[in-house]
Amino acid sequence: MNFNNENGSAKVVLIVLGVIFGGMLLLGVGIYAKINSLRSTSIQFETSLPVQYLDNQNMLSEFVNGFYEQVGVANLKSEKMDQILKDAVTGRYGEDGFSANGAFFAAVKEAYPDLAGLDVYDKIIDYVKAKRAEFKNFQTKLLSQLQAYDAWRQDGIVQSLIIEKVLGVPTDRLEARIGDTVYRGKEAREQMYKIVISGKTKDAFKSGEMGPLEVK
Numbered sequence: 557m558n559f560n561n562e563n564g565s566a567k568v569v570l571i572v573l574g575v576i577f578g579g580m581l582l583l584g585v586g587i588y589a590k591i592n593s594l595r596s597t598s599i600q601f602e603t604s605l606p607v608q609y610l611d612n613q614n615m616l617s618e619f620v621n622g623f624y625e626q627v628g629v630a631n632l633k634s635e636k637m638d639q640i641l642k643d644a645v646t647g648r649y650g651e652d653g654f655s656a657n658g659a660f661f662a663a664v665k666e667a668y669p670d671l672a673g674l675d676v677y678d679k680i681i682d683y684v685k686a687k688r689a690e691f692k693n694f695q696t697k698l699l700s701q702l703q704a705y706d707a708w709r710q711d712g713i714v715q716s717l718i719i720e721k722v723l724g725v726p727t728d729r730l731e732a733r734i735g736d737t738v739y740r741g742k743e744a745r746e747q748m749y750k751i752v753i754s755g756k757t758k759d760a761f762k763s764g765e766m767g768p769l770e771v772k
Contacts, residue, residue, distance in 0.1 A: 594715065595723055601705045602729040608701055609732055609748050612694045619645050619687045627679045636667050644684045645691050660684070695751050702748055 620638050640663050643649065649660040661677065709725055710716050719725045732744035739747045 591718060591722060594719055597708065598719070598723055598725045598727065599729065601701075601708065602725075602727060605698075605701055605705065605748065606731045606733065606744075608694075608698050612691075612698055613734070615687075615691055615694050616642060616645065619691070623683060626683050627676055629676055632668055637664075640664060640667060641684070645687045647688070698748065699751065702745070705745075 620641050623641055624633050640660070643663075644660050649658060649663075664680070709719050726741045726745050728740040730741055730744045732739040732747040734747075
């Protein structure tokens, strides 16, 4: 009888140990799956944000390059005119700056007095206004993606700790490229939040602002 009791007790112990081991194994698998899922999400965010950031810069460049062909004033191509156009699309002249006596046309007339004799002002205003709206949409899209990224990073006490401490998010996968300059991780995120309000493409994306317009 004693032998049977000992045998039965050993079986109970083995069953209990098996349940504990199985539970720990399932817990480990669950934790691994969760961490792997969070890592996959971080990769999606941190590879899509740099693409959108570059798209915003490319949009400014395409706007300037396409202006001369669309409006038919290729002879006006210059750094001075490029600057005026970038200022226009990024908001330098404000909502009221495109009237006949507004700041935008004042800058154009000052830079190119002979342009007044050409019937191109309507073409210019239509093109610039359309691109301003397009650029605003690009900026809004970038902000929305950044806000979604931040909301995901900060959601849940345990999850946010795993994202920050275990996965190290923001990681170096998150890049903000401006010409030859590359920001990574936290610096890249901060740089992307510097929404451009005006200025040359490269300088404006670095500082998020610009100084007064100079027409020489």
